[in-house]
Amino acid sequence: xxxxxxxxxxLSALAGGALIGLSATLLILFNGRIAGISGIIGGLLRPxxxxxxxxxxxxxxxxxxxxxxxxxxxxxVLLPASRWLSVAEYTNVALVTVRQVDANSALLxxxxxxxxxxxxxxAGCTSGHGVCGLxxxxxxxxxxxxxxxxxxxxxxxxxxxxxxxx
Amino acid sequence: MNIAFAFLAGLIFGVGLLISGMTNPAKVLGFLDLAGxxxxxxxxxxxxxxxxxxxxxxxxxxxxxxxxxxxILLPVATHIDRRLIGGSALFGVGWGLAGICPGPAVVLLxxxxxKGTMFFVxxxxxxxxFEWMEHIRHSPK
Numbered sequence: 001x002x003x004x005x006x007x008x009x010x011l012s013a014l015a016g017g018a019l020i021g022l023s024a025t026l027l028i029l030f031n032g033r034i035a036g037i038s039g040i041i042g043g044l045l046r047p048x049x050x051x052x053x054x055x056x057x058x059x060x061x062x063x064x065x066x067x068x069x070x071x072x073x074x075x076x077v078l079l080p081a082s083r084w085l086s087v088a089e090y091t092n093v094a095l096v097t098v099r100q101v102d103a104n105s106a107l108l109x110x111x112x113x114x115x116x117x118x119x120x121x122x123a124g125c126t127s128g129h130g131v132c133g134l135x136x137x138x139x140x141x142x143x144x145x146x147x148x149x150x151x152x153x154x155x156x157x158x159x160x161x162x163x164x165x166x
Numbered sequence: 167m168n169i170a171f172a173f174l175a176g177l178i179f180g181v182g183l184l185i186s187g188m189t190n191p192a193k194v195l196g197f198l199d200l201a202g203x204x205x206x207x208x209x210x211x212x213x214x215x216x217x218x219x220x221x222x223x224x225x226x227x228x229x230x231x232x233x234x235x236x237x238i239l240l241p242v243a244t245h246i247d248r249r250l251i252g253g254s255a256l257f258g259v260g261w262g263l264a265g266i267c268p269g270p271a272v273v274l275l276x277x278x279x280x281k282g283t284m285f286f287v288x289x290x291x292x293x294x295x296f297e298w299m300e301h302i303r304h305s306p307k
Binding site for chain 1: 168169170171172173174175176177178179180181182183184185186187188189191192193195196198199200201202203204205206207208210211212213214215216217218219220221222223225226227229231232233234236237238239240241243244245246249250251252253254255256257258259260261262263264265266267268269271272273275276277281284285286287288289290291292293294295296297301
């Protein structure tokens, strides 16, 4: 294992991570809900969804916030005030590369299907188990997180170093 | 009011993903590629997020209702079973194939990325497959 120091962005990673933690904190302390993205989206697809119980609005609003983030960020980095934030330097670059999804279409569709099915059977993803679950010291979430991390490491190893795809 | 806070939380989450570089699949794959040029950034994103959220959940555990007087719904499941491990393993394989997990998938959709949209639609279809399987499982024989 060799750390790629040209790609490693510790400050923006910690700063962005702290914002994700703040978001999870806000959602549990104001809305009383877990900021798990797969659960928030998947909950809208349940046939037994009860609109009268107020279960739809917050989900749609959270997703709308996620969707609006690139626009809001794009505008805010143009503001002079953002110049104090050294992270803005990173992000200007990040926003250019953010849309470069390199995987080919067949791979993307297979990946999307697996992520959709897997996160619902596993009852959570990187946010629900990885961030919220570990922050609650949930052993169940730790088991899930270790499993998807291990599967992710193994998949990339096979793709890049055994079969030389991508 | 709760709608406004949910929107704000989603927005902050999305900006956090953008700042940390986690909407860039190449950066996520750089973390998952232990045998290549390894980019540890994702571990620090997790550390930053957990560092803040630990305080939030510690506060939430001591309360019945939120600051908006809504019930606090913390997960109650503790069992580790085949569904949890099998599902998480499938998710990890999909994550490793494309470098995209559900949060970044929504943000990528918000950037109007064609391939991001393709991934998002496939992910929704996958979630639909789960609901369909559940429906079959629970319907009377």
